[in-house]
Amino acid sequence: MELETRYEAEPGSVRPGGRTARVRAAVLRAAEDVLAEQGFAHLDLADVARRAAVGKTTVYRRWGTVANLVADLLADMAEQSVPRTETGSLLGDLTANARLVQRTLTDPRQVALFKAVIAAATWDTRTAQALRRFYDIRVNEWAPCVQQAIDRTEIPPDTDPREVIRAVSAPLYYRLLISGEVLDQAAADRAAAAAVAGARAGVYRRDGDRGSA
Amino acid sequence: MELETRYEAEPGSVRPGGRTARVRAAVLRAAEDVLAEQGFAHLDLADVARRAAVGKTTVYRRWGTVANLVADLLADMAEQSVPRTETGSLLGDLTANARLVQRTLTDPRQVALFKAVIAAATWDTRTAQALRRFYDIRVNEWAPCVQQAIDRTEIPPDTDPREVIRAVSAPLYYRLLISGEVLDQAAADRAAAAAVAGARAGVYRRDGDRGSA
DNA sequence: CCGCTAATGGAACTAGAGACCCGTTATGAG
């Protein structure tokens, strides 16, 4: 992105008050609308500028590319933290997590955004980084419930909590992106159950020794 | 794609011999090269035509869009069937499958192609269909090894074989597309072990009753 | 409240992806 050197991608810190923040909010909102209504393929910065009632130049100056805009959208979303519920059992906690993911990936607005981000992340490094940061945060938020299951001796003590959380999400994203099967609550519950089964069998232990043999 | 009505996307069946086949092969090969070298973002049909030493018009006439080209590339690849090994145990078979997927998603040329296809599939319906056909074929090829495990009473009789196979792939694709963690053989083995653990626990049974409680 | 200047916005400009015209090549049926 040679844009980064030519312009300031982010207004940085010099004068981020009032108007700048307003413009950013309007543009992100408009981008979200376009994504939800017409999808990633029609996401054109000039069009976003028009909808946001903002100068085309401004959008190109501050974001420059579709990938940057989409990455910023994700960063914005990452700030809204979702509270984690506690049910007292690993299966209960992971099911809650799986259903949360499933609801997210079923909501038309959100699914459009996530598909766009994931697509952009396959070819744009900056977007890929933003995506990983986002999921790092999410995974860290949920990892404690696996630790609690370890403390309750539900699962082996050297289980990697983050790996278990990721195991819950994986089949759901697989459905969304690859197989295209319906993402219903049953799928979510199955994902959670599978993660629990794996954890109990010692699949997600930190050392190389895999259980289940 | 109103192109479909204006041109013939596929030459169909009238005269597919010699030259037409040669052109198709050259274009697909060139597209693969561009993907591997410069990635999806730089995949320009005119450039592909130049590399393939083929008229730009021909490429636009027969494929029309980047998504179509990429979908055709995948369809071409789907025809090369990979032989399935049989090890005598479910874990052995699924590990072989997982390692095959892992090798595919590690090979630079193939990974570029798969990322491009998956990205295109998030916004192009035809590509999404091609993608699902591809994995339908692959899943069907491997499902029998799960059926054999059922016959050996390794896992519950009402296990859905296709769901087990998909469970093996899901974490690997998750790493590739989302978390960005390294896709090594250990990850593949873990994916296989997790699928076995889930299958044994009855997670992938056809009815609604999930095991593992 | 004033003024400096960061940030925005309109408008004209440019480049290149993709569409189209029409002449040329060579496949495959008879």
Next chain:
DNA sequence: CTCATAACGGGTCTCTAGTTCCATTAGCGG
């Protein structure tokens, strides 16, 4: 072998995403 025509290809045109220029607006330090 011959010929009708399916399929290819060069050249040109169009349209629009992205860039640049410069005038205008409005944060924010004083």
